[in-house]
Amino acid sequence: MYYYGMNLRRIFSYYIELGYQPILLAPKSKSPILRDWNKKYDPKPYFTLLKNRVQYNMGFLLGKIVDIEGDTPEANEFLNKIFYDYIHPSFRSYKSTHHIFKCRDNYNLKRFASKGIEIRNRQHQSVVPPSQHEQMAESYAWTSPPVEYTEIPVFDEILESKIKRFCGLSNSIIKPNHQKVWCANCRNQKFINGNRFNQELSLFKSMGLPWTCHKCREVDLRPLIRTATF
16 A cells, blocks of 8 residues: 555655655646745645645655656656666656656756656655646556655666766766776876776886876886786
8 A cells, every 4th residue: 555545644644654755736736835845844834734635736855866757758768678677666647757766975966857868856846646637637656656765776876877878978988887096197087997997006006106097108008907917
């Protein structure tokens, strides 16, 4: 059971018990009822409003969780594929699937949209079941029921990198298993594959030299790095 047979007050309380931060929206709308809905979260005013027995829509305040939405068939298919092995809450709106993930530390994104994919985070909210669509008679519905907040997987750098690559962003080639180092000459930050990273630093240390990128090196050290044993 996760909302069937419940009234709105019980659903609202249930979401809070699971660790979410539900808010109330105008009926059949995406508009929050309270003016400061994305400031400091306080559920008390919402419980007062729920005494009115109005059929409010409901949303989740984002920031602790992030909503990743596929707004086209291609984007939906892609997200369903990369999220297949992650057990996470998801729900359907009128034409999109929304995927809920736990937000990782220091992830300061507010909103990103490209190639039919939208990521919403801080200072945003997402309309959630059992809300009704503002133009259609259909209601939002969970395709994967909400689970306890601590069990939701984190939206990590690997998933973000895959999404950026799908959207054609140039920095998507930087993989999370690459490590960063600064060139002693040009001072630019470089990302190096984890295994080669340790080999290169060990080689430069054995020669008593600071690490430099391949553009700043006077000689090509790659053959030496490939054959070196440390």
